[in-house]
Amino acid sequence: MSKTIERLLHGQFSYETGFLRFSEERLQLDLLPGEVLEGEFHIEGPQRGLVEGRVTSSEVRMQVITPDFSGAEDSVSYRFDASGLVNGDVLKGNFRILSNQGEYMLPFVVSIREAPMMSSLGEIRNLFHFANLAKTAWKEAVALFYSEHFARLFQGPDAQYESIYRGLQNHPGEERHVEEFLLAIHKKLPVEFIPDRKEIIYRRQDLIEDGQDSILIGRGGFGYCELFVSTDTSFLVPEKDHLTEEDFIGNSCRLPFRIDVSRLHEGLNLGAITFSNPYVKMVIRIRIEPPEKGTLLGVRLRKRQLTIRLMKLYESFRLKKRTSHSWMKEAEKLLEEMLALDEEDLSFLLYQAHFLITVDKVEEGKEILNRLKGRLTQGEIEEEVYCYYLYLTTLAGRDDDQIREIAEQIEEIFHENPDNWRIAWLLQFVSEEFAFSNAR
Structure with a gap:
């Protein structure tokens, strides 16, 4: 075999009686950039006689894997490496076949093309297809818009929109820019x-x-x-x-x-x-x-509002969301507003007494409590208001016997009103005060 090949390479051909046939008249290959493709073609000689030969390639990227062939029929394997090539490149060349049946040229053409842009709707070939994708799968369309392949769509009539795309595609993932693009090319209306x-x-x-x-x-x-x-x-x-x-x-x-x-x-x-x-x-x-001015409903509503504000203010103070100075300043202002609305309101006056005792103005607080004593007869006012008054007297007096007596009195009232959580809350504080007093 080697002697035959050497003879052929030196131009010493023996054209006995046959010829060679090839499975392809021309090889047409389509590859992606960077793709490596392997394939083969078949060589068939005359049935009688020995066929021998060698195959070479005119293009360095086209490598012949099995260059030698022999027998009545054989195959030749090749490998093409598209590394470094880009979309649109076309390479042409020939396989040169030297054999004892003569010299032949088998041409090949390799075209480099990009992979199709596929989506859940199929291949995206133009901006019309892209707009349809955006309508049915918005997130998928956004991802495609920022992909490296999207610019391939700007061909033919769509080429006029490429400059708009270039100005919007620099912020990957930004849905608003996809919206602006589709609006600019008149493929959609704004979301309503x-x-x-x-x-x-x-x-x-x-x-x-x-x-x-x-x-x-x-x-x-x-x-x-x-x-x-x-x-x-x-x-x-x-x-x-x-x-x-x-x-x-x-x-x-x-x-x-x-x-x-x-x-x-x-x-x-x-x-x-x-x-x-x-x-x-x-x-x-x-x-x-607003409610009508001067109506009973309007006054009651305002009282309720002010009371809620005072409670929330105290809550924020106890939760350490406010400083004591801030709480004192705001509470004093709120109490002034309350008493300006109704200076004889029993609850407002008790709130004021409580505030004065809390800020160490105990005598002023006791004075208010003493002044209210005649108005606070059990059975003639709400039980929880009366219990609140009793609780405040324990803060102002600090007398052990008095604290014990008041704790028992509030406990008795609570037994008659077991569902009143305000009385229960006051009883808890008075009981703690009584326990502390005994500990002293």
């Missing part, structure tokens, strides 16, 4: 958001404590779904300040919000909750109408 109400009206007398409500937002269309939530007043407290696709169930989202009654002022309270993004702005007006 529709609130269930444009104005909400409350009556102040219905908001004794913090009010809870919600706004339902409907959605139409596909694409970028994001809303920023803001308010123009402190008494409106939305549960979230940012809504995204995850907040929508189907095509609707419900946003709860709270009305902080401690932030409401006298008279008419106006506010708004705003939903916005770069393409839409919705303003929901909130109106809280």
Whole structure:
């Protein structure tokens, strides 16, 4: 065999009676950039006689793996390495076959092309296909928009939009830029958001404590779904300040919000909750109408409001959310407002006495309690108010016998009112005071 090959390489051919046939007239290969492809072609000689030969390639990237062949029929394996080639490259060359049946040329053409952009809808060939993908699988379309292959779509009529894409594709994952692109090329309309109400009206007398409500937002269309939530007043407290696709169930989202009654002022309270993004702005007006001035309902409501504010103020102080100085200053101001509303209100006067005792103005607190003694007859006022008065006398007096007597009295009242948690709370404090007194 080696002698035959050497003879052929020196141009000494023996064309006896045959010829060679090949399985392909020309090899046409399509590869991806960087792909390595192996294949083979078949050589068939005359049935009679010995066929021998060698195959070489004119292109260095086309390597002949099995260059020698012999027999009436044989195959030649090859390998092509597309490393370093890019989309659109075309390489042409020939396999040169030297044999005892003559010299032959088998041409090959290798074309380099990109892999098709596949999606859940199939291959994406143009921007129309991409817009359809965005409509049915928005997140998938966003990922494709920022992929390295997307720029291949800008061919033919779509080439005019490439500059728009280049200006928007530098922030991977940003859905808003995909929305802007589709809007700019006229492939979609902005997502439409529709609130269930444009104005909400409350009556102040219905908001004794913090009010809870919600706004339902409907959605139409596909694409970028994001809303920023803001308010123009402190008494409106939305549960979230940012809504995204995850907040929508189907095509609707419900946003709860709270009305902080401690932030409401006298008279008419106006506010708004705003939903916005770069393409839409919705303003929901909130109106809280006051009770009629001078009515019994209005006065009772105001008293209730002030009492709640005082309780919350004290709670924040006990939880160490406020300094003692801040609490004293705010509580004193609030008590002045209470007594200005009704200077004879029994509960307000007891709150004032409690405050004075707490800030070490015990004598001033005792003076108020002594002045109220004639008005505080058990059975003629609410039991919890009477127990509160008794509790305050223990803070002002510190007499062991008095504390024991008052503890027994409050305990007796509690047995008659076992469901009143306020009396139970006062009994606990007086009992602790009595235990401390005995320990001394």
